[in-house]
Amino acid sequence: MLNFNFLTPEILILAQEEGAKSSLQSLIIIPIMLVAMYFLVILPNKKEEKKRKEMITNLQKGDNVVTNSGLHGKIVEFKDNNETVVLSVAANTNVTFETSAILKKKA
Template sequence: MYTIQLLASSFFFFAQDAGADSTKSSFQTLLIIPIMLVAMYFLVILPNKKEDKKRKEMIANLQKGDTVVTNSGLHGKIVEFKDNNETVVISISANTNVTFETSAIQKKK
């Protein structure tokens, strides 16, 4: 709650100060854009890159017999790999096998 009040008061300070000098306000506006882009990179893009890298490593290390969960929420055990490890056959029941792309695997249990 305190941080919201602090942000609101600093915003109003900049808004009041903007009317005083037009060159100063345009400089502040131009300064805010790169700061927002840097913040976006560290808060959104970098964590997504790390998550993607971790998921690709997990997919590369899959082996027969691993229990996995697909993007659709299907749980099963890997039976075999096909097409140069691009597709995987998953056993979801005693006599039921389903073929998925390896990219459809969400996590390994």
């Protein structure tokens, strides 16, 4: 059987103080991690999304583009207030995509 007679009130108080210090440290670390996550993950994604939206707004007929699915094509026309785009992918073959499906503009 275990004997816990060595646990005097002084030792218990010290253990409680140590627990309070570690919980305070945990409360300080959480906001620091959230700020780091914002600068390492969220902010770069916002910048990339802004650049992509700007690229999509500047698309014109005749631009060569790549879609999210990897399809390469040339813009033939825009439809539905630029919500959809018609791409020419081969001779006499046109495919309609949502404008948001365009990943990048080829040089």
